[in-house]
Amino acid sequence: MFLVNVDKEKCTGDGECVNICPVGVFELQGGKAVPVNQDQCLGCRSCEAVCPSGAITITEV
Numbered sequence: 277m278f279l280v281n282v283d284k285e286k287c288t289g290d291g292e293c294v295n296i297c298p299v300g301v302f303e304l305q306g307g308k309a310v311p312v313n314q315d316q317c318l319g320c321r322s323c324e325a326v327c328p329s330g331a332i333t334i335t336e337v
């Protein structure tokens with residue numbers, strides 16, 4: 277499985293991860309991306325690649 281971490285200090289809430297994630301892991305809450313469906317993560321790392329602020333880290337555990 278994969279851990280999805282969003283650095284709230286870096287996140288600007290642009291929603292790129294919400295749009296690109298194929299399984300709907302992210303939701304915007306209060307202007308920040310929150311990995312609400314972390315257990316669904318496929319580990320594709322598209323969100324890491326698309327995030328303009330480098331706020332997302334995917335870790336395989």
Ligand code: SF4
Pocket residue numbers: 278280296297298299300301302316317318319320321322323324334
């Ligand atoms: S690694 Fe892929 S499946 Fe996992 S949260 Fe990011 S975009 Fe979604």
